[in-house]
Structure formats: structure tokens, C-alpha cells
Amino acid sequence: MPAYRERDVVSDAPEGLTCSEAQSRLREEGFNELPRTGHRSLPRIALEVVREPMFGLLIGAGLIYLLLGDHTEALLLLAFASISVMIAIVQESRSERVLEALRDLTSPRALVIRDGERQRIPGREVVRGDLIVLDEGDRVPADAQLLTAIDMQVDESLLTGESAPVGKVASGDASPGPRPGGDGLPFVFSGTLIVRGQGTARVTATGARSEIGRIGQALEAIDSAPPRLTLETRKLVRRFALFGLVACSLTVILYGLWRGSWLDALLAGIALGMSMLPEEFPLVLTVFTVMGAWRISRIRVLTRRASAIETLGAATVLCTDKTGTLTENRMTVVALAIDGDILRLDAGLPPALPDRFRHLIDHGRLACAPDPFDPMEKAFHALAAQHGHALPPASSTRVHSYGLRPDLLAVTQLWQGPGDSEVVIASKGAPEAIATLCRLDATARAALARDVDRMAADGMRVLAVAEATHHGNDWPASPTAFVFTLLGLVGLADPLRASVPEAVRECRSAGLRVVMITGDYPATALAIAGRAGLATDRCVSGDELAAMSDAELGRHVASIPVFARVMPDQKLRIVRALKAGGAIVAMTGDGVNDAPSLKAADIGIAMGGRGTDVAREAASLVLLDDDFGSIVRTVRLGRRIYDNLRKAMGYILAIHVPIAGLALLPLLTGLPLIFSPIHIAFLEMIIDPVCSVVFEAEQEEKDIMRRPPRAEDSHLFSSGLVYWSLLQGALVLAVIATLYLLALWRGMPEADVRALTFVSLVLANLGLVLVNRSFDSSVRGALRGGNRALWWVGSVALLLLGLALAWAPARTLFRFGPLHVDDLAIAVVPVVGLVIVLEALKRFWRGRLTA
Known part of the structure; x- marks a missing residue:
């Protein structure tokens, strides 16, 4: 005992x-707990969310349709608005639970x-x-x-x-x-x-x-800035809304003054305003983030803040912790050494393990507690169970123990079987302490130190093991009284995850720089970094980091691949220095010490399996299976989502040009009106699912992981994308307006002209979808590509269009005249030619679209 x-x-x-x-x-x-300063209640969070301009525009657009009597469109928009508000409230309220998790831990x-x-x-x-x-x-x-x-x-x-x-x-x-x-x-x-x-x-x-309390204070002091994409979309929506409001007001006034019919003027103004109302922008952003979170969850990654999805494709630096992130967060015996002969176990054991190594393994376990809590002692037990001699016999009992002392960093255990007079003694500890117990001379100590240095250089934690025997039950006051024999050295390490090297290579090919930030020792950090495929040319310790000013850190942080012995506040300094230098930072971690830097990073990624509640609550994403390789798949999905979002936004801008132009043309020329609010509502029923569901389901571009991250100052609406969208819209407007004017010039009835023009616009709308499905492939490739949502939406749109043309009550509602086969041909042929022209132009514009 x-x-x-x-x-x-x-x-x-x-x-x-x-x-x-x-x-x-x-x-x-x-009380011994973290303070509750700055806590936001649920009603306060809800009020802040509802006041956002994007949600206000969604709700406002729904109310306009409700007043116009289009209950379907109104309820659809109001439903999206409600879902958006609920998602935002849930996400914001979750962020308030970061400190709650920390309070529970403390x-x-x-x-x-x-x-x-x-x-x-x-x-x-x-x-x-x-x-x-x-x-x-x-x-x-x-x-x-x-x-x-x-x-x-x-x-x-x-x-x-x-x-x-x-x-x-x-x-x-x-x-x-x-x-x-x-x-x-x-x-x-x-x-x-x-x-x-x-x-x-x-x-x-x-x-x-307390030390953990300082982490909590750091979390409270970090403000999460609104995502750049959200800010950009908000600004764009405001501009469109202001422009639409001005155009609507001028239309009502000028139409009423010129034509004298103020009711028609009001309807024309509403139609023009609806054609310019940008409710699709926040709708698309909401759908893409919700669907993106669902797609990412399928690869075992939980999205806690939807804003991280839009930022993933822009990440330029991935700051990763070592323990539990690159490694498995468990101690394992990776090497044994006897008299300079080092046997590495991480490369696989030989078929027949020499007896002297098995003897070392056995006595390493004997030097541990029988039912250990210490992870290193668990590693000794696990190895001995596989490759030891199963010593001592089950009937043996631990009869005495000597624990660690400041002057002797070794643990010694004494074992004796029933009826045996001989006591088996095993000791393990710091090599210097075991050398003292074994009374090694200077030459033997030097040889032992060389072996220790060789193993420590590979990032191992090295312990020495010794054995002795004793007769009787009179235990000396110190284990130094026994005569020990050195058995060898045992190297322990936290093994690298198998998926890490390939994931690091993919990060490098995608232009994503990986930086290790760990609290472990430099030698261990560099050894793990080398195995993971990271650069090991330079390592900065926490002490060196503390001596740097913020300006010095900012100059050097872009070239340092490994930081070791880093404290929590220093991790936060590194993240802030990288962000100040223009980097978009993703940070992984699992411990309480990682929480401030996870929250401060543009994208915080917590480990869900071994990670703490504090880290998970502070992060934007959680890897449910703790697989570092999931980060690469998440980046790939993030880039795909952003690409498809740009395609959808470009399509929205392009299609609104002809809609607004055709609504404005009769007002400027005095010709018959083409659109009333019901026509705009019908078009929106096509545009909304196309720009949200169809483009969201598009496959990734071929070069998605071979191109560098997008520039830090890049915009969702780049100049290339805006000009391309305006060019598409202008060409569509020119073709449809020409058809409209020619039909009037030929003397077609007003109802027939309206039907012909509207059918042409719907077909041109579907043509724009095919052109904008990919920045790279052709329409032929887009037609071959699998996107069930496109075919469903296109089929339903054409079915509803046919119903509006063929069913008499619908024709009356839309004020359409009957169209014949030759009229439909007149609508189809120009649209087909338009798509061919746009496809040819896209080849010359491709570089600007992906820039």
C-alpha cells in the first residue's frame, strides 16, 4: 500500500x-466568478437585429406587395424576413454564452x-x-x-x-x-x-x-466588427433604395403632369419603384448563408456565425494551435533508447521486440500508479499492455511509493508478491534525477545527456527508467538508499494527426499561409511543425515576443512560421498584428487560452470533440470531428459560396437593367405602358428563386483551390463584375426595346405588344441565368452541368408563362393579347442570338470577373 x-x-x-x-x-x-458587464438581453438583441436596413427593406417590400394585393409574394418575403431575423437573433444570443461557459468552468x-x-x-x-x-x-x-x-x-x-x-x-x-x-x-x-x-x-x-478571469476580460473587450460583405451589401441596398425612391417620385409627378391621370401615374411609379427595389440582395445573402451553413454541416463543421461563411474564401493566414489541433491531444510513447540505440515506435515496431526493450517497457509501467490519471502514465500502461511481459504478476501489490521532491524529480514504486521476500523497485523521472539514483559517473552521464538531447530535438518529453531490488520491509527515508541500474530512456510525444500534412499542402496550394501558435516548448513546436510540413526556419518564443513592440511585431509577423511558449494575451497580439497588416485571419484552437484569439480572428475555428465550451462559444465555426483536414474542405466550400454569391448578385444587377428600362421607356416616349405591378410581381417570382436557390446550388469553378485568396480590399461588386452586368443588361434592354418598338411600328395591338415584350423578357431572363452560371464554362457546359434547381425553376417559369398566355382569366389579369407561333418565334430567335453574343463576350471578360 x-x-x-x-x-x-x-x-x-x-x-x-x-x-x-x-x-x-x-x-x-x-464572488469567485466572471462579472456580467455588458450583458445583452434577448429583447435588446432582437431590437438591434430588426433595425438593420436589410431586414427593414425585406419587411417593407413584403408590405408593399401586401398592399397591392399580391399575398403570395408578400407572405414569401415576410417569411424570409422573419427567418432572417430569427437566425440573426439566435446567432447573437449564442455569442452571449461565451462568458457563461467560462463561468461554469471557473x-x-x-x-x-x-x-x-x-x-x-x-x-x-x-x-x-x-x-x-x-x-x-x-x-x-x-x-x-x-x-x-x-x-x-x-x-x-x-x-x-x-x-x-x-x-x-x-x-x-x-x-x-x-x-x-x-x-x-x-x-x-x-x-x-x-x-x-x-x-x-x-x-x-x-x-x-485570476488568470482565467483575465481571459474573460479579454473576451469582453473584443468587439466583433460587422463582416465586410454585410457592410458592402447594406451600403449597396441603401443606394438602390434611395435611387428607386427618387425615380418613383419623379415618375409619379411627371406622368401625372404630362398625361393628367394621377392613378395611372401612381401605378406606373409603383411599377418602376418595384423594378428597382433591391429586395433580392438581402434575400440572396440570407439564403446563401443558411444554405452554406447546411452544406458545411454535411462535412461535420458547425457554423455558429453565418458571417464566417462569407469570409472563408478570403482567408490568407491560418493560425493553428498545436495541442488537439495538429496533434491528437494524447501522450504516446514514441521512442525507446538503451545505450545509444534509439528505437522509434512512431514508424512501427519491429516484428520481434528485443527483450531489453520489453524489460524497459515493463519497468516503466511499474514506476507508474496502478490506475493512473496522469496521461504520461496512461501511455506507459498502454504500451506495456501491447508489448510488455505483463509484470508484475496479478497477485503483486504496491507496498510503498516515493513521490516527486524538489531535489529529486523522480517517482519510485515498490512491488512485492505474496510470500516473496524480494521487492521489485522501479523508478522513472527526469534523466538527471535517475542518473543520481544510479550513481552514474561523468562519462555515463555525458552519454545519457547525448541520447536525451537527440530525443528532445525531435520534440519528445524524455524520461529515464531504472530498476532495483530490496529484501525485507524496512523502507529507507529516500530512494537514494537503493542501488539502481539504469534501464534506458523513454520518449513521449503528442502524435501528429494523420490528415494534417495533406491539409497543409492544400492550404499552401490555395495561397493560405499556416502559422503555428502554441504554448509548448520551441523544440517540440518545431518538431511538430516539421512533420506537418510547415516552415521551420524561424521560431519566436513568448519571451522574445514580449520584448517586441507592436510596431516590431507588425514588421516581422508576416515571416514567422512558428510561435512557441506563447501566453493567451500574446496570441491575441499576434492575431491583431496580422489583421493590422491586412491579413484575413482564421484561427483554430480548443482551449480556454484560445478563446480571445478565436473571437478576435476574422474566422474562429474551434475543435468540437476535445475543445472546451469556452472555445466553441467564442468561435465562428466548430469542427465536430476535430479533423484538421475539414478546414481545407470548409475553405473550398467558402470560396464556392462566395463565387456563387457574386454570380447571383451580378445576375440581379443585369436583369434589373432591362426591367427598369422597359418600365421607364413608355414614360419618356409617351408610348403605351408595358408593365404594371402585377407584371413586376410575376418577374420577381422568377428572379427570387433563380438568384437564391439556383445560383446557390451551382458547382465550384475548376480553379477554385488553385487561385490565391481574394484581395483584402476586394468588393463583392468589383468593377469588372459591375461593368459586365451592366453590359448584359444593356444588351437585353436594347434587344427587347427594339422588339417593342418594331411591334408598335408594325401596328400590333397594345395587348399583343405587351405579351410579346413580356415573353421576350422572361426568355432573356432565363438566357442570362445560363450565361452567368459560370465564370469559365460555356452555355453548352452549363446545360450539361447538373443543377436540378435550375430545371425546376425554369420549367415552372415557362409553365406559368404559358398559363398566362393561354388561360383567358390570366390573360385578362395581365392584359395580354393572344400570341401565335410566328410571334413566339420572333421572341425566341433574338434571345438565342443575344445569348450567343454574350457568351462570346464572356470569353474576353473572364479575367476581370475572377479578379
């Missing part, structure tokens, strides 16, 4: 605070000593000065200084990103504690986990004053 019983370490501990002192400090300093129950007695209290009631009792498996409730510690190991990866637990020692020094990370320190931090050992500690900081 162990030499100590649970909690014996606190038998001589001081009495701690009195209950009255604790209550007084609780009133003075507040408020575990705690065992404290007050008035000389142990009391189990809620973590939020722990105060500065409290004496807390810590044991294996406990979550530390507050920042504290260790007064006593026996063999204590703490997992601080949530705060540092370092996968391996760190050793802790007791200290009577009351000086302020350093930041998390590093072995042999007498400080523990709120939210971290005790993986081995026990001890007592005096609380030094609670709530917002």
Missing part, C-alpha cells in the same frame, strides 16, 4: 480563514479549511486567503500558492496549450506567481486539473483577478 493515506498531507495544515473573515471578504471582493465545488475544519463549498464562494485542499482529479477553484505538495502534477493545457502536465512544488515564499506553464513552480491556477498527487494551497486571486 502507499506510504501515505489520502489527505494525510493536510494533517498539519493551518486552520485557514474563519467563516466570518470569508464572508467579509466575499462582500468586499465579490466555479467547481471546492474543499476548503475554515475554522480548522474541512468544508465543501461552491467554487463561487471561495475567497482570497482561503486554504484549499487539492487531490487527484480536482479542478482548481482559484489561483493559489502551494503550501504543501506531494507528487503533484497539474494539467494546465487549457491555459497554456501544453499537452504534458507540469510538476508542482510547495513554497513558503509569498511573492506574486508567474504565468502558467513550466515545471517546479509553487502556483496553481483556476480551471486547471490535478492529474496526480495532493496538496494544500492558499488562494491568491479569484474571479476576474
Whole structure:
């Protein structure tokens, strides 16, 4: 049995605070939790969302159609508006839960000593000065200084990103504690986990004053700027709305003054205003983000903020954490070394493992706890279960233990079978400590140090293992009294994910620079970076980073591939420096320490499997399967979504030119009106699903992952796209207007002219869809490409058009005259010729469209 019983370490501990002192400090300093400053209620979030111009225009457009009696279109637009508002409210309210998750993590129950007695209290009631009792498996409730510690190991990866637990020692020094990370320190931090050992500690900081509290304050201080695409669309909508309002007002006034019929003037003004009303822009943005989130979810990526979808294709830098992101976040034995002979296990074990290595594996497990909590000891057990001799026998018992001491960083376990007089002793720990136990001479120590350096250069955490025997049950006070024999070295590491190297290569081909930012040691970081395929020519440590001014960091950050031993506030500095330099930053992470940088990045990507709630709540995207390769597939989808969004927006601009032109032409020439509000409503029933559903379903361009990210200052409506859309619209307007004037010149009845013109416009609309389906392929390729939504929408549009022409009540409603076969030919032939001309022109315009 162990030499100590649970909690014996606190038998001589001081009495701690009195209950009255604790209550007084609780009133003075507040609860041990993060403050709720700036919390937004659900009604406040809803009001902010509804006030957005895009949603206001959607609702306004629906009300206009409702007043005009077109209930179908009105309800459709109002439904889209309601869905958009609900999605935005849900997303905004989720972002408010970031600090809630952090509060839950920082408020575990705690065992404290007050008035000389142990009391189990809620973590939020722990105060500065409290004496807390810590044991294996406990979550530390507050920042504290260790007064006593026996063999204590703490997992601080949530705060540092370092996968391996760190050793802790007791200290009577009351000086302020350093930041998390590093072995042999007498400080523990709120939210971290005790993986081995026990001890007592005096609380030094609670709530917002703790290390994890600083992260919470950093999260509160970060404002998420509105996405550039949203701002650009909002500005465009305002301009179109203002222009449409002015044109509508002038039309009503001029028509009424020139023709004397103010009712017709009002109808003509409404028709013109509706032809220019840009309700499709926010509609398209909403549909694309919702459908984009659905498509991304199919590759096991959860979209928490729809704005990230529109930014994915522009990402230029991917800042990735190491632990749990590039690696599997589990310790594994990757190498064994005996007398300079290093056996690497990550390349696969030989068919027959030599007995001396199996002996090393066996005694490495014997030096661990029987049922370990420490991830390194779990790795020893896992390896011994596969390749050891299954020693000691099941009947053997651990009869004594020697834990870590500040002067001897080694753990020693003693095992004895029933009736045996011989005790098997196994020890593992820092190579220097094991060298002391084995009483190695200078030559042997130098050889051991060379092997350690070789393994450490590959990013391994190196432990040495030794064995000894003893007879009897009289245990010495220190393991140094035994005569140990060195068995060898064991190298442990957090293995690289198998999908990472290929994902990094794809990122590079897509022009996406990958930067590692980790709390681990430089040697480990560089070793992992090399295996992942990242550049390893330069590594900057947290200390070097702290010595840099913001200006110096801004100059160098674009050329540094690896940052190591980085603290949470320094990660935030790196992200901000990259963004200040014009980069569009995607940041991956899984720990609490990653939350501020995840929120500050343009795209925060959290790991869903091993990631903390805090990281997931702060991120824009969550990888549900923790597969780094999913990031590349997400970038590919993001680029496809943005491409299709530009196609849809270009199509909207192009089709509105002939609609507005044909609505305005009779007003300027005194010729019969072509459109009334019912005609515009019919066209919108075609345009809305085409620009949203049809273009959203388009396949990706062939070069989507071979082109660089779009420029930081690029616009959704680039000059090339705007000119191309206006050119398409102008040509369509010229063809349809010519047909309209020729039909009037030939003396066709007004109703027949209106029908001919309207049919030509609907066919030209479908022709524009075929031309704009791809920046690269031809109409013939577009016709071959699979897009079921296109065929459904096109078939329904032609069916409804035929019904409007053939069904007498519909003809009366639309004020159409009958069209004959030759009339339909007159409408079809010019449109076919128009599509051929546009397709030829697209070949010369292609470079400007994808720029």
C-alpha cells in the first residue's frame, strides 16, 4: 500500500480563514466568478437585429406587395424576413454564452479549511486567503500558492496549450506567481486539473483577478466588427433604395403632369419603384448563408456565425494551435533508447521486440500508479499492455511509493508478491534525477545527456527508467538508499494527426499561409511543425515576443512560421498584428487560452470533440470531428459560396437593367405602358428563386483551390463584375426595346405588344441565368452541368408563362393579347442570338470577373 493515506498531507495544515473573515471578504471582493458587464438581453438583441436596413427593406417590400394585393409574394418575403431575423437573433444570443461557459468552468465545488475544519463549498464562494485542499482529479477553484505538495502534477493545457502536465512544488515564499506553464513552480491556477498527487494551497486571486478571469476580460473587450460583405451589401441596398425612391417620385409627378391621370401615374411609379427595389440582395445573402451553413454541416463543421461563411474564401493566414489541433491531444510513447540505440515506435515496431526493450517497457509501467490519471502514465500502461511481459504478476501489490521532491524529480514504486521476500523497485523521472539514483559517473552521464538531447530535438518529453531490488520491509527515508541500474530512456510525444500534412499542402496550394501558435516548448513546436510540413526556419518564443513592440511585431509577423511558449494575451497580439497588416485571419484552437484569439480572428475555428465550451462559444465555426483536414474542405466550400454569391448578385444587377428600362421607356416616349405591378410581381417570382436557390446550388469553378485568396480590399461588386452586368443588361434592354418598338411600328395591338415584350423578357431572363452560371464554362457546359434547381425553376417559369398566355382569366389579369407561333418565334430567335453574343463576350471578360 502507499506510504501515505489520502489527505494525510493536510494533517498539519493551518486552520485557514474563519467563516466570518470569508464572508467579509466575499462582500468586499465579490464572488469567485466572471462579472456580467455588458450583458445583452434577448429583447435588446432582437431590437438591434430588426433595425438593420436589410431586414427593414425585406419587411417593407413584403408590405408593399401586401398592399397591392399580391399575398403570395408578400407572405414569401415576410417569411424570409422573419427567418432572417430569427437566425440573426439566435446567432447573437449564442455569442452571449461565451462568458457563461467560462463561468461554469471557473466555479467547481471546492474543499476548503475554515475554522480548522474541512468544508465543501461552491467554487463561487471561495475567497482570497482561503486554504484549499487539492487531490487527484480536482479542478482548481482559484489561483493559489502551494503550501504543501506531494507528487503533484497539474494539467494546465487549457491555459497554456501544453499537452504534458507540469510538476508542482510547495513554497513558503509569498511573492506574486508567474504565468502558467513550466515545471517546479509553487502556483496553481483556476480551471486547471490535478492529474496526480495532493496538496494544500492558499488562494491568491479569484474571479476576474485570476488568470482565467483575465481571459474573460479579454473576451469582453473584443468587439466583433460587422463582416465586410454585410457592410458592402447594406451600403449597396441603401443606394438602390434611395435611387428607386427618387425615380418613383419623379415618375409619379411627371406622368401625372404630362398625361393628367394621377392613378395611372401612381401605378406606373409603383411599377418602376418595384423594378428597382433591391429586395433580392438581402434575400440572396440570407439564403446563401443558411444554405452554406447546411452544406458545411454535411462535412461535420458547425457554423455558429453565418458571417464566417462569407469570409472563408478570403482567408490568407491560418493560425493553428498545436495541442488537439495538429496533434491528437494524447501522450504516446514514441521512442525507446538503451545505450545509444534509439528505437522509434512512431514508424512501427519491429516484428520481434528485443527483450531489453520489453524489460524497459515493463519497468516503466511499474514506476507508474496502478490506475493512473496522469496521461504520461496512461501511455506507459498502454504500451506495456501491447508489448510488455505483463509484470508484475496479478497477485503483486504496491507496498510503498516515493513521490516527486524538489531535489529529486523522480517517482519510485515498490512491488512485492505474496510470500516473496524480494521487492521489485522501479523508478522513472527526469534523466538527471535517475542518473543520481544510479550513481552514474561523468562519462555515463555525458552519454545519457547525448541520447536525451537527440530525443528532445525531435520534440519528445524524455524520461529515464531504472530498476532495483530490496529484501525485507524496512523502507529507507529516500530512494537514494537503493542501488539502481539504469534501464534506458523513454520518449513521449503528442502524435501528429494523420490528415494534417495533406491539409497543409492544400492550404499552401490555395495561397493560405499556416502559422503555428502554441504554448509548448520551441523544440517540440518545431518538431511538430516539421512533420506537418510547415516552415521551420524561424521560431519566436513568448519571451522574445514580449520584448517586441507592436510596431516590431507588425514588421516581422508576416515571416514567422512558428510561435512557441506563447501566453493567451500574446496570441491575441499576434492575431491583431496580422489583421493590422491586412491579413484575413482564421484561427483554430480548443482551449480556454484560445478563446480571445478565436473571437478576435476574422474566422474562429474551434475543435468540437476535445475543445472546451469556452472555445466553441467564442468561435465562428466548430469542427465536430476535430479533423484538421475539414478546414481545407470548409475553405473550398467558402470560396464556392462566395463565387456563387457574386454570380447571383451580378445576375440581379443585369436583369434589373432591362426591367427598369422597359418600365421607364413608355414614360419618356409617351408610348403605351408595358408593365404594371402585377407584371413586376410575376418577374420577381422568377428572379427570387433563380438568384437564391439556383445560383446557390451551382458547382465550384475548376480553379477554385488553385487561385490565391481574394484581395483584402476586394468588393463583392468589383468593377469588372459591375461593368459586365451592366453590359448584359444593356444588351437585353436594347434587344427587347427594339422588339417593342418594331411591334408598335408594325401596328400590333397594345395587348399583343405587351405579351410579346413580356415573353421576350422572361426568355432573356432565363438566357442570362445560363450565361452567368459560370465564370469559365460555356452555355453548352452549363446545360450539361447538373443543377436540378435550375430545371425546376425554369420549367415552372415557362409553365406559368404559358398559363398566362393561354388561360383567358390570366390573360385578362395581365392584359395580354393572344400570341401565335410566328410571334413566339420572333421572341425566341433574338434571345438565342443575344445569348450567343454574350457568351462570346464572356470569353474576353473572364479575367476581370475572377479578379
